[in-house]
Amino acid sequence: MPAITPMPPLADGVGLPWDIAVDDAVAELAHARDAYGDTFVVDSGGDRYLFTFSAQGVESFYALPEAQASKGVADFLMLRRKLPDEIFLGRRILPGGLFRRGDVATYLSNLDHALVETVTELGDAGTVDVFALTRRLGHRMGLASWAGPGNDTGDNFERLVLAFDTLDGSDAFVHPDAMAAVAASGKKAERAALADVGEVIGAALELHNGTESNDPDDSLFGRIAAAWADEPDDVRRTGVAGDVALIHIASMSNLAAALGWALVDLVGHPHERDLVAAGDRTLADRCALESTRLAQRSIMARSVLEPVEFADGTTTYRVDPGSTIATLLPLTNTSAGPGLTTWDPLRWDRHRLADTSGLASAQLVTSFGHGKHSCPAQPFSLAAMSKALIHLLSTYHVVAQWTSYPIPVPAQIGGVARAAGPCPLAYRRA
Numbered sequence: 001m002p003a004i005t006p007m008p009p010l011a012d013g014v015g016l017p018w019d020i021a022v023d024d025a026v027a028e029l030a031h032a033r034d035a036y037g038d039t040f041v042v043d044s045g046g047d048r049y050l051f052t053f054s055a056q057g058v059e060s061f062y063a064l065p066e067a068q069a070s071k072g073v074a075d076f077l078m079l080r081r082k083l084p085d086e087i088f089l090g091r092r093i094l095p096g097g098l099f100r101r102g103d104v105a106t107y108l109s110n111l112d113h114a115l116v117e118t119v120t121e122l123g124d125a126g127t128v129d130v131f132a133l134t135r136r137l138g139h140r141m142g143l144a145s146w147a148g149p150g151n152d153t154g155d156n157f158e159r160l161v162l163a164f165d166t167l168d169g170s171d172a173f174v175h176p177d178a179m180a181a182v183a184a185s186g187k188k189a190e191r192a193a194l195a196d197v198g199e200v201i202g203a204a205l206e207l208h209n210g211t212e213s214n215d216p217d218d219s220l221f222g223r224i225a226a227a228w229a230d231e232p233d234d235v236r237r238t239g240v241a242g243d244v245a246l247i248h249i250a251s252m253s254n255l256a257a258a259l260g261w262a263l264v265d266l267v268g269h270p271h272e273r274d275l276v277a278a279g280d281r282t283l284a285d286r287c288a289l290e291s292t293r294l295a296q297r298s299i300m301a302r303s304v305l306e307p308v309e310f311a312d313g314t315t316t317y318r319v320d321p322g323s324t325i326a327t328l329l330p331l332t333n334t335s336a337g338p339g340l341t342t343w344d345p346l347r348w349d350r351h352r353l354a355d356t357s358g359l360a361s362a363q364l365v366t367s368f369g370h371g372k373h374s375c376p377a378q379p380f381s382l383a384a385m386s387k388a389l390i391h392l393l394s395t396y397h398v399v400a401q402w403t404s405y406p407i408p409v410p411a412q413i414g415g416v417a418r419a420a421g422p423c424p425l426a427y428r429r430a
């Protein structure tokens with residue numbers, strides 16, 4: 001194991017859910033923190049993790065330089081448990097390139113169309129699973145935004161939804177316990193799904209080829225197609241499909257789930273629900289931030305590439321390459337100060353906490369991260385969530401059919417929580 005000097009306490013017998021069966025991945029680490037303090041080491045599956053939860057430890061975590069302790073590498077190591085390596089190789093337009101000037105307006109206008117389509121599908125009354133609804137909406141908006149012409153409706157849409165539900169990178173942290181089986185299968189189902197994505201996107205590229213000589217296409221799909229324009233046809237098709245796939249997979253990791261929790265929470269808070277239904281965008285933003293905070297299950301991880309000094313406020317450690325430095329949002333988001341266990345959208349002022357006086361550090365609480373790796377999609381995601389909440393709640397009267405507040409998938413250790421069971425919502429046109 002890579003050295004950490006001095007060595008913090010080693011959490012004996014504790015493992016991560018990719019490596020050993022655990023009942024509740026977050027509770028396991030919470031118990032370790034109770035037993036060993038705010039900084040401790042977990043050795044699991046041949047890897048060494050330095051977990052940190054103190055105020056300065058978390059601040060030091062967010063300040064780690066990418067060259068020494070990499071988020072990109074940590075994400076790759078996590079996602080490759082589920083996704084075939086070829087999805088990551090040779091990418092030209094990455095998910096971080098999604099938010100150029102003008103892009104968000106396009107995505108939000110696609111969301112408008114997707115919402116109209118959603119209401120058509122829902123009809124006047126019925127019952128729908130909250131998270132199935134938001135997931136399908138996320139697919140439709142995303143595929144309209146970056147998957148090329150004709151892929152957000154009809155057979156192409158259904159085919160891509162099926163493929164992406166198999167090729168869902170977030171399974172790596174939502175169902176970590178299933179990753180051994182994915183490895184044992186040689187990622188056969190995922191490779192077949194990627195081939196399917198390639199066929200559908202390849203056909204869209206041909207449609208696009210017919211139009212590109214007339215007008216330079218500045219849409220995201222146009223930029224992706226242009227990035228591969230110098231390649232022979234077969235390389236271009238695979239390259240474009242790979243870029244679209246990785247972007248769509250990145251978009252699937254949090255947004256639809258966060259929107260689902262915002263709906264669940266608003267359904268349970270009629271006063272705020274009515275104000276949002278009446279179009280209060282500022283409140284809708286705050287509700288989206290608050291539900292996301294409470295639903296956070298994210299492990300935040302950095303892979304150490306060069307020796308790095310890491311201070312947790314009590315001790316400065318030298319951490320050798322090969323370790324992962326990590327913190328876990330659910331262990332700080334609801335316990336770092338008084339009152340954090342309750343849903344209170346008014347704690348947010350714009351995108352920040354209105355009052356941080358009860359916190360040892362403002363960085364102990366977050367929905368979208370801190371520092372230079374914080375989410376580049378935050379403004380877009382909040383705008384999209386608010387728009388969807390206002391549209392759905394103003395179109396329908398909704399009544400929760402769950403009898404107790406939904407609980408997250410227990411093994412999940414990353415991203416925004418997925419509900420462990422069905423969350424049926426009855427609706428009737430207002």
Ligand code: HEM
Pocket residue numbers: 071072095096098247250251252254255258259292298300301367368369370372373374375376377378381416
């Ligand atoms: C409610 C929805 C979302 C939430 C709660 C969320 C949350 C986060 C968080 C907490 C981080 C920081 C992770 C870290 O520091 O380790 C992050 C980073 C990131 N997110 Fe999001 N995210 C959301 C939506 C999206 C969407 C829709 C996309 C893209 C389509 C996206 C793309 C990214 C990227 C590319 C990064 C990495 C930034 C970097 O490394 O510098 N996110 N997100």
